[in-house]
Amino acid sequence: MKGMSIIVKKIAQLISGFIFLYGIYIIIHGHLTPGGGFAGGAIIAGAYILNILAFGSDAVNLRNKEKGSSLSESLAIFIVLMLAIFALFIGSRVFLSNYLPKGQLGEIISAGVIPLYNIFIGIEVAAAIITIFLALIIFKEETKR
């Protein structure tokens, strides 16, 4: 697909990094402030989509990106499942239980496994949205010819 004009490209260059950082902030502070894995993952996917739409890309390049995103999506959901299954061997031996020490309230590293779940759910959501977007764009590119 074609890219957009130079104004759009420059603005996308300037702000996409900040959007990405904001997504990471929302994910990491998920247990302290409103937001969490789902919201942060969607914001990160938005940064990627902004870049792809502004700069444009050819089908081969898009296919490579799609491979990476679908791989990271599968890995993230696998790690979430492994974190949940790991709880069967530690502590109260209940699926999905919070087995790490809780730490002090209000610190970034606290609340046991909840931040870990947040991070990997965030990666999963971001990669899933990017994969769907890339699949639709590639389909559109290939049917155009």
Added chain:
Amino acid sequence: MELTLSILIGFMIVGALFAIHAGDLLSAVITTGIVGYSLVIAFLLLKAPDLAIVQIVIETITLIIMVAVVLDSTREELKVKNDFKSYANILLSLIFSAVLLFFFLESISGLNLFGEHTLRMSEAYITEATEKTGSINLVTGVLFDFRGYDTLGEATILFAAALGVLTVLRIKSKK
């Protein structure tokens, strides 16, 4: 509060109706945004910032994806003639909405007033969740601890959706 919400919901209904009757696909997609963004304001009024963030981001991304994919296939809607079948459909839908409204009114007559939740479980969550999960954000604490299965299911649904899109589009593009 209830008045503002009612106005918002009326606005959403108008937007949804316009989306059905819009002339071409692009304006229908954009009018669907009215529903989503009004829902964001409704979530903010009901003091649910977590949901509002998710809704505004997902709504924007969905609109962008729809526009980026649909933009080329913009075409006029087909005109359908009104015959006996369509009038029967309208009559049936009116009957069903009357029946649903009746049972809805029956079922909400025993509930608490709007905004006054005194259920036993929600009180236990509000008072004890912070020390039990160690998470200051109550919503995340509930989502990843008490309601862990829900979150796991949602993530799996998203994974399955991406898998489905990949499968369907790959088969078609190989032709």
